[in-house]
Amino acid sequence: MRKLIAALCALALFAPAALAASHFVKVSPSTVKAGKTVRVFGSVGTGCGRTDPAIVFSRAFKGATKREWAGVPALYLKQNKHGGFSARVTIRKAIKPGRYHVGGRCGGGNFGSATLKVTKP
Numbered sequence: 001m002r003k004l005i006a007a008l009c010a011l012a013l014f015a016p017a018a019l020a021a022s023h024f025v026k027v028s029p030s031t032v033k034a035g036k037t038v039r040v041f042g043s044v045g046t047g048c049g050r051t052d053p054a055i056v057f058s059r060a061f062k063g064a065t066k067r068e069w070a071g072v073p074a075l076y077l078k079q080n081k082h083g084g085f086s087a088r089v090t091i092r093k094a095i096k097p098g099r100y101h102v103g104g105r106c107g108g109g110n111f112g113s114a115t116l117k118v119t120k121p
Contacts, residue, residue: 023047023083025056025104025112034121035093040102041086044079048107053077054085060100060116063092069105079106093121 023045032038044054057074065073077085095118102114 023104023111025102025114027102027114027116030115031117031119032091033119034091034095034097036121037088037090038116039086039088040075042084042104042112044083044085044104044106044111046083047109047111050079050081050083052079052107054079054111055105056085056087056102057105058100058102058116060091060095060102060118061089062095064089091116091118 023043025040025042028039028041040056042054042056044052053076055069055074055076057069057072059072061073061075063073065075067074067076075087075089077087079085097118097120100116100118102116103110104112
């Protein structure tokens, strides 16, 4: 009985973290000089269909992409068979230094967000 209780406690502690990590968006590096390239990557988890694009959007991407989502520059990325995605984006030299929200959407819902800090070139 003690082993069962211990196992249930471990599951209660670690299951939420595992579920939370199943869908995310990250930017690397998280601080970049204007004019340099960042890698945007993550996973949509199980929240959308495999043929739906992972939409990653940020005002920091202005001039780096011609597509938009809700009026914000956006990347429409193809998922791999596990729901993962990755792309490189060059931040314009003329972009104003500051912190920029990077969001992810797929299948009608948000799947994550990150912050990108852009500094002077």
